[in-house]
Amino acid sequence: MxxxxxxxxxxxxxxxxxxxxxxxxxxxxxxxxxxxxxxxxxxxxxxxxxxxxxxxxxxxxxxxxxxxxxxxxxxxxxxxxxxxxxxxxxxxxxxxxxAKRAIAACILAVVLVVGVGVAVWFAVPSSFTQITVEYEIGGEVRQAQINVNDHFGRLSAGYSWPSEDDEIFGQGDLLMASGTGQPDVQLLLHGVEVAIENAGGKVVRISSTTS
Known part of the structure; x- marks a missing residue:
């Protein structure tokens, strides 16, 4: 008043x-x-x-x-x-x-939960497998790789090959097979073999290393 x-x-x-x-x-x-x-x-x-x-x-x-x-x-x-x-x-x-202490406690709890989640994620064993396909084409032996990463039970895969063979392996179906989700390694390998054969080449040897 x-x-x-x-x-x-x-x-x-x-x-x-x-x-x-x-x-x-x-x-x-x-x-x-x-x-x-x-x-x-x-x-x-x-x-x-x-x-x-x-x-x-x-x-x-x-x-x-x-x-x-x-x-x-x-x-x-x-x-x-x-x-x-x-x-x-x-x-x-x-x-x-x-109120400030309550907010700070909530923020700390969220940080701890996120931190534990991240720690658990990175603590889970993961493996990287590289499948090497040696093939002969035009009288020359070359190599293409299928790279498979297994983390927390989820697979992701990709390819690598010599740049001169982009036309051989740069097929839509082959690249789509390595996309997201759970790729089938055998299906990926079969796709590489078919691409080599369709280009007039032949598979010499297949090997793999896991780390």
Whole structure:
């Protein structure tokens, strides 16, 4: 009530917060706190503000407030209001601290879960198998590879071959067989063999290494 009355009466008089602060010898931030209800002026300041705004102290405090008849009563009332405001601010600060701690705990829990998941993922044994197909074409022996990665029970595969044989192995069906999902290694190998035979070549040897 005091804060709203103070702002309304100050604006009615056409006085800025800076001007009021200067007249009662406080800083502008103090007047701002009064108007926001974050604090109240003591008895002397309350009387100075009322005099500056040319209103009575009772009008400034509000009709719902106890009518103060002396500086002593005003001092007691101001002290009680400041204590109530301070208690409310401390409660809000504790609530904010608890909320921040709860948020921090949630973030930490998420980080731990993600971290454990990543650790488990990388802890699972994985293997890499390279199948080498040696083939003869045009009187020259060359090599093509099928690379198979097995991680966490999921297979992924790809090919490598000499650049001069792109036309032999760069077939849509062959490349699609090595895409995502669970590729069939035997089907991949069969595709390479068929591509070599269709190009007029022959398979010389097939070998594999696993690491």
């Amino acid at each position: 005091l804060g709203e009355n103070l702002r309304r009466m100050r604006e009615r008089r056409g006085i800025t917060q800076e001007e009021l602060a200067e007249r009662v010898h406080v800083v502008r931030q103090t007047v701002s706190k009064w108007e926001k209800g974050l604090s109240v002026p003591d008895a002397d300041l309350l009387m100075a503000v009322a005099e500056t705004l040319q209103v009575s102290v009772s009008d400034l405090i509000g009709v719902d407030a106890v009518q103060a008849k002396s500086i002593e009563e005003l001092s007691v009332q101001a002290a009680v209001l400041n204590e109530q405001i301070d208690l409310q601010n401390r409660r809000m600060a504790r609530t904010t601290t608890i």
